[in-house]
Amino acid sequence: xxxxxxxxxxxxxxxxxxxxxxxxxxxxxxxxxxxxxxxxxxxxxxxxxxxxxxxxxxxxxxxxxxxxxxxxxxxxxxxxxxxxxxxxxxxxxxxxxxxxxxxxxxxxxxxxxxxxxxxxxxxxxxxxxxxxxxxxxxxxxxxxxxxxxxxxxxxxxxxxxxxxxxxxxxxxxxxxxxxxxxxxxxxxxxxxxxxxxxxxxxxxxxxxxxxxxxxxxxxxxxxxxxxxxxxxxxxxxxxxxxxxxxxxxxxxxxxxxxxxxxxxxxxxxxxxxxxxxxxxxxxxxxxxxxxxxxxxxxxxxxxxxxxxxxxxxxxxxxxxxxxxxxxxxxxxxxxxxx
Numbered sequence: 001x002x003x004x005x006x007x008x009x010x011x012x013x014x015x016x017x018x019x020x021x022x023x024x025x026x027x028x029x030x031x032x033x034x035x036x037x038x039x040x041x042x043x044x045x046x047x048x049x050x051x052x053x054x055x056x057x058x059x060x061x062x063x064x065x066x067x068x069x070x071x072x073x074x075x076x077x078x079x080x081x082x083x084x085x086x087x088x089x090x091x092x093x094x095x096x097x098x099x100x101x102x103x104x105x106x107x108x109x110x111x112x113x114x115x116x117x118x119x120x121x122x123x124x125x126x127x128x129x130x131x132x133x134x135x136x137x138x139x140x141x142x143x144x145x146x147x148x149x150x151x152x153x154x155x156x157x158x159x160x161x162x163x164x165x166x167x168x169x170x171x172x173x174x175x176x177x178x179x180x181x182x183x184x185x186x187x188x189x190x191x192x193x194x195x196x197x198x199x200x201x202x203x204x205x206x207x208x209x210x211x212x213x214x215x216x217x218x219x220x221x222x223x224x225x226x227x228x229x230x231x232x233x234x235x236x237x238x239x240x241x242x243x244x245x246x247x248x249x250x251x252x253x254x255x256x257x258x259x260x261x262x263x264x265x266x267x268x269x270x271x272x273x274x275x276x277x278x279x280x281x282x283x284x285x286x287x288x289x290x291x292x293x294x295x296x297x298x299x300x301x302x303x304x305x306x307x308x309x310x311x312x313x314x315x316x317x318x319x320x321x322x323x324x325x326x327x328x329x330x331x332x333x334x335x336x337x338x
Contacts, residue, residue, distance in 0.1 A: 028213050029307050032216060032303050032306075033303050035217035035221040035224075036220045039221035039222065040228050043225035043228040044225075046225035046226075047225070049218070049225065049226075050223070050287050052218075053223070053284045056215045056218050056219050057183070057219065057280050057283075058185075059186070059212070061182065062186040062189055063190065063209075063211055063212045064187055064190060064212070065187040065191045065193070065194070066193060066205070066208060067190075067194075071142075072142050076146075079143070082140055082266060083140065086140065086143075086270055087144060087147060087148055089270060090122075090148055090274050091155055094121075094249050094274060095163055097248050098119025098120070098163065099116055099119070101241050104244075105241055109168055110167075110168065110293040110294040111293065111294065112167045113164040113168045113170075113290050114298060115242075115297045116163045116164040116167075117160055117282045117285060117294070117298070118242075118279055118282040118298050121152070121156060121281045121298075122149045122278045123148045123149065123277065127141055127276040130309040131272050131313075133310070133313040134268045134271075134272070134317050135317045136265050136266070136268030136271075140270075140273075141273055148273075149183060149187060150184065150187070152184070152281070153183070156281075156285075158172055160285075168290055170289070178285060178288060178289075179281070182284055219283055219284070220299045220302055223283050223292060223296065223299045224299055227292040227295075230293050231296060238296050238297055239304075242297055242301050243304060243308075245301070246276075246304055248275075249274050250276075250308065250309075252274065253271040253272070254267050254270060268316050271316075272309055272312075272313075275308075277305065280302065282295075282301070283295045283298035283302070
């Protein structure tokens with residue numbers, strides 16, 4: 001799910017940004033996990049919450065729009081090839097993996113449709129934070145996440161119809177309308193508010209990630225409580241499907257970047273732009289168009305992709321620092337004596 005609206009820039013204050021990013025990717029999964037556990041333990045507490053899921057997602061996307069600046073769109077113009085590659089990789093690899101995982105595990109129709117729907121969703125903004133921690137190309141990450149979100153109404157519904165239609169009926173037209181209302185319009189509204197009242201918005205920006213996190217936690221609690229009984233019998237299957245889907249997406253995203261010669265930092269960004277999804281949108285669409293059971297993969301994905309993303313980012317950052325140290329040592333050895 002989309003979570004931390006944070007687009008770190010290099011320069012002064014990197015230490016503080018590192019700490020903020022690590023805190024975000026650590027606390028957010030814990031908050032969502034706690035919300036899911038509460039929904040499972042006391043489903044009656046959240047009775048009727050599922051009708052509010054689209055509004056909660058709209059709140060998340062409005063917060064995302066508030067954090068956007070023209071810089072987020074300039075990257076598309078400066079590097080259209082890299083952004084286009086990221087978009088193609090995202091909307092080919094993850095939907096395809098969702099279909100393959102559903103078939104390989106012989107998932108029941110509702111769960112299969114849910115896994116595929118997660119794969120057809122746009123990038124999650126938490127990918128920007130994780131890319132920063134991985135010493136990846138943050139500008140590329142932001143550009144791909146932004147454009148994939150804007151294009152979601154045109155891409156997500158037909159992809160879902162194509163790949164999940166064999167499991168459950170898919171009303172692609174109604175899905176387009178829902179994405180426009182819960183994703184694109186709130187994002188545009190947030191962008192416009194920032195353009196008009198940027199000085200005031202800047203004062204509250206530090207609170208945006210936590211407001212989004214609370215909204216996402218509420219979505220997870222609503223989704224889990226709506227199918228609490230089914231979770232107990234399908235939990236292991238859903239977890240396996242999510243881990244495979246996310247893990248393969250991270251690996252193939254990085255591989256796509258390297259295959260097309262983007263370089264290590266951009267390939268790290270590609271890894272997270274492919275493997276991390278807006279599972280909040282997937283949960284909302286699954287609840288509205290399929291069933292609470294179909295929303296389970298999105299709820300589990302919302303926790304796991306942040307955990308796996310943080311772990312992979314730490315490993316990538318360690319490798320990057322080691323490579324830089326070796327290159328610096330080699331440069332010192334070949335430098336002429338003075």
